[in-house]
Amino acid sequence: MKILRADVKGPVTIYVVETPEDLPGFRQFVLDNPFMGFDTETTGLDWWNAGDGFHCRLAQFGNHDTAWVLPVELGEPFVSATKWALVTAERLAAQNRGFDFHTVEEDLGVDPFPLVQKTWDTKILAHLVDGRAVKEGGIGLKLEELVPHYICADMGARVKKSMTEIAQDMNRQKKAVGFKARNRSGETREFRYDSPEWPELTKELLKAVGFTHIREFAEPIYGKVTKDNVWKKVPLFHEGYLLYAGMDPIFAFRLTNTLFPLIPRRSLHYGLIGWEHRLNWITYQLERTGYLVDEKYTRDRIEELKEEEARLLEVIQGYGVETPGSNDQLIEAFQGFGIKLKDKTKPTDRHPEGQYKMDEAVLSAIEHPLAQAVLDYKSASKKRSNWFEKALNYRDKNGRVHVSINSLHAVTSRMSITGAIPAQTLPAGTGYVRHCFLAEVGHVTATVDFSSMELMFLAADSGDRRMLKAYNEGEDLHNITAAGAFGPMGWDPNDKEAKHPKRKAGKGTNYTVCFGGGWNAVSTQWGIEEADAKRAVNGFWETFPATKEHSKKYTEEARQNGFIYTATGRRILTDEKRPYAGMNYRIQGTCRDITARALIELDKAGFTPYMRLPVHDEIVFSFPRERAEEMAAEAARIMAYSYKGLTIPADYEIGEQSWGSCLDKEGSKH
DNA sequence: TCCGTTACGTA
DNA sequence: CGTACGTAACGGAC
Numbered sequence: 001m002k003i004l005r006a007d008v009k010g011p012v013t014i015y016v017v018e019t020p021e022d023l024p025g026f027r028q029f030v031l032d033n034p035f036m037g038f039d040t041e042t043t044g045l046d047w048w049n050a051g052d053g054f055h056c057r058l059a060q061f062g063n064h065d066t067a068w069v070l071p072v073e074l075g076e077p078f079v080s081a082t083k084w085a086l087v088t089a090e091r092l093a094a095q096n097r098g099f100d101f102h103t104v105e106e107d108l109g110v111d112p113f114p115l116v117q118k119t120w121d122t123k124i125l126a127h128l129v130d131g132r133a134v135k136e137g138g139i140g141l142k143l144e145e146l147v148p149h150y151i152c153a154d155m156g157a158r159v160k161k162s163m164t165e166i167a168q169d170m171n172r173q174k175k176a177v178g179f180k181a182r183n184r185s186g187e188t189r190e191f192r193y194d195s196p197e198w199p200e201l202t203k204e205l206l207k208a209v210g211f212t213h214i215r216e217f218a219e220p221i222y223g224k225v226t227k228d229n230v231w232k233k234v235p236l237f238h239e240g241y242l243l244y245a246g247m248d249p250i251f252a253f254r255l256t257n258t259l260f261p262l263i264p265r266r267s268l269h270y271g272l273i274g275w276e277h278r279l280n281w282i283t284y285q286l287e288r289t290g291y292l293v294d295e296k297y298t299r300d301r302i303e304e305l306k307e308e309e310a311r312l313l314e315v316i317q318g319y320g321v322e323t324p325g326s327n328d329q330l331i332e333a334f335q336g337f338g339i340k341l342k343d344k345t346k347p348t349d350r351h352p353e354g355q356y357k358m359d360e361a362v363l364s365a366i367e368h369p370l371a372q373a374v375l376d377y378k379s380a381s382k383k384r385s386n387w388f389e390k391a392l393n394y395r396d397k398n399g400r401v402h403v404s405i406n407s408l409h410a411v412t413s414r415m416s417i418t419g420a421i422p423a424q425t426l427p428a429g430t431g432y433v434r435h436c437f438l439a440e441v442g443h444v445t446a447t448v449d450f451s452s453m454e455l456m457f458l459a460a461d462s463g464d465r466r467m468l469k470a471y472n473e474g475e476d477l478h479n480i481t482a483a484g485a486f487g488p489m490g491w492d493p494n495d496k497e498a499k500h501p502k503r504k505a506g507k508g509t510n511y512t513v514c515f516g517g518g519w520n521a522v523s524t525q526w527g528i529e530e531a532d533a534k535r536a537v538n539g540f541w542e543t544f545p546a547t548k549e550h551s552k553k554y555t556e557e558a559r560q561n562g563f564i565y566t567a568t569g570r571r572i573l574t575d576e577k578r579p580y581a582g583m584n585y586r587i588q589g590t591c592r593d594i595t596a597r598a599l600i601e602l603d604k605a606g607f608t609p610y611m612r613l614p615v616h617d618e619i620v621f622s623f624p625r626e627r628a629e630e631m632a633a634e635a636a637r638i639m640a641y642s643y644k645g646l647t648i649p650a651d652y653e654i655g656e657q658s659w660g661s662c663l664d665k666e667g668s669k670h
Numbered sequence: 671t672c673c674g675t676t677a678c679g680t681a
Numbered sequence: 682c683g684t685a686c687g688t689a690a691c692g693g694a695c
Contacts (some may be wrong), residue, residue: 164671227671325690327676350674350693359677382678386688410685414681422687424677454681517683525683577682584684588681592685616685617680 001025004243008152008466010063014246014371016237020077027081029061033556034090036061037249037256039074040100040120041241042107043232047099048290048396050106057236059104061085062249064257069246069433071236072108079108093256095143096250097283102527105288115280116281122146122252124276125259127408128267132573136411147251148256155247163510166240167230179203181211188213224565270569276408279596282603283405283415290400291421291612292438294658298392302434305384312377319370324377327358330370339366354544356411383433391436394420403613407596412588413570415596415614424613431660437612438657439622446632447658448639448652449618452477453591454514460646461567461586464546471646482506485539486532513547516584551583558582567643568593594648598639605638607631612659620659628654 002016041058056072060084070078094100097119104110123141132138139149147155178192206214222233234241321329343356363371394401401420409416417423426433439445459467470477484502491500508526523533541548557564558579563571566589612620623631632652639650655661
């Protein structure tokens with residue numbers, strides 16, 4: 001047994017199990033500590049490739065000052081000891097527990113369900129205390145951010161750096177692999193010790209057969225070690241690695257004890273701790289289920305796009321621009337053609353004058369074939385690399401991709417989805433990309449979404465009578481806002497199908513005001529004339545006076561307290577420079593919880609195996625073809641939510657096998 | 671290799 | 682006084 005010592009506000013001991021004889025000590029530790037921090041170290045992040053390139057290397061358990069590290073990679077009896085400890089523990093804590101559970105489920109065959117019922121996730125606890133990222137003025141949610149703030153100031157930086165340092169250290173370790181020597185014609189050749197051609201390679205031998213300038217050369221023992229592959233390559237008993245590994249369960253243990261008392265009483269009262277952990281278990285299952293990829297469709301699109309890119313690149317390079325992604329080169333080229341550029345980006349430290357913009361708006365305004373070619377090229381290459389190639393390259397051996405769902409992530413508590421399907425960035429309104437993703441064989445895709453959830457919540461939460469009347473009577477809110485600002489202008493309020501001439505300004509205003517914006521935002525982002533935008537925003541507040549009071553209330557709360565509460569008892573800390581975001585935080589945070597509630601209720605009703613992805617206000621399902629109608633209707637019924645007497649409805653759409661088919665349908669609302 | 675910047679996709 | 686995200690490419694700093 002190896003024993004490592006460190007100091008983290010007091011002495012810390014890490015016991016490293018090396019042989020089966022060391023296990024009784026570990027077992028005693030588990031029996032003595034009903035509550036432990038837990039963590040694993042693995043070969044990478046691709047847990048879905050378990051048994052096929054991915055495996056668990058270490059499992060670690062710890063309390064306040066003691067950790068035990070088990071070399072799971074060596075197999076039995078260390079795997080059994082790990083499983084026994086997981087079953088025996090009464091309580092566990094882990095940072096981002098989902099990853100460790102995927103690891104032990106897929107690689108060690110552990111049933112995760114008993115584990116989730118007794119494991120606190122320190123990332124969830126930390127978010128309930130302060131959900132802001134570091135750059136938003138918060139503490140952050142990563143271990144390397146939580147540790148220096150809550151535990152020990154200099155520890156986080158050391159932990160973050162340690163694996164990078166280990167990688168650098170491994171790169172410095174070299175071993176002699178052979179000789180380089182020159183022959184009579186002056187050419188240099190390599191002779192390697194491991195070559196079967198030279199079984200007894202020595203300097204003397206090479207000299208004897210006529211080589212000169214003979215010198216031994218060395219290569220890195222581990223090949224090229226980077227921060228991505230260091231996890232796989234680091235020797236299992238590397239001391240720095242063991243120290244890094246051993247600290248994590250100690251951190252998880254201490255963080256749990258530190259964070260609990262900091263969670264707002266209101267959040268405790270609303271039961272958010274249990275609720276978030278339950279939601280996290282559902283998203284865990286969605287991650288594991290994965291999404292079936294249509295390989296042929298995806299490959300065909302990639303080929304098409306590659307051809308298009310090659311064609312466009314020729315055009316672009318014909319105008320002297322080598323790299324279409326380089327704004328510098330484009331600016332130079334356009335200026336060379338005598339085109340005057342005006343729009344600049346905001347000044348920054350590095351570019352105090354700002355830089356010329358080269359975005360879609362600027363490029364599409366330039367009348368030159370280069371501009372169009374660049375736009376088309378960028379669009380094609382983004383589609384290919386960001387969406388289609390990801391879908392193809394992330395597939396597991398069953399042709400499925402697995403995303404990572406952060407069930408509690410954004411400052412407003414919204415979920416985020418990363419990895420194989422950047423679900424929040426897939427093009428809307430067309431099935432072009434979403435056709436890659438298939439319901440099961442014999443199933444069809446169904447999407448169920450909340451329509452205008454945020455505006456409806458604003459209506460209910462503020463109690464604005466005009467807005468509530470609009471929803472209760474099925475009026476079009478965008479028309480109402482337009483009419484409130486500009487008068488009827490020939491619009492007939494009794495005709496449900498009629499569109500107000502300024503409906504676009506009304507729609508822009510509704511959304512923008514809900515997000516905390518003013519006339520300027522309405523004007524620039526919705527392409528509405530300044531005068532109309534000003535009039536529309538004023539009209540909004542006059543038409544819906546209670547929303548004005550509502551906005552004031554939350555801006556004031558944010559200003560005075562530095563936070564607001566959602567209707568679900570969640571505390572959202574606000575930026576002191578932007579108290580006006582208070583109402584939007586209230587809306588966005590509560591609406592996220594309405595979607596979260598939908599997931600939990602769907603889970604209770606047995607829908608989890610049919611769920612594929614949650615995307616903000618939409619949930620995607622794979623339903624058996626014959627039962628799709630009935631199941632989608634039931635899901636929509638479950639998802640609908642009443643708040644202060646107003647029901648926020650959910651609508652469903654049923655397609656064919658691919659997700660995209662829901663959008664390409666005739667008469668689709670998308 | 672890291673990180674700030676720019677750009678672009680979504681609710 | 683627009684909010685919240687994820688991802689990629691570029692290019693200077695380290």
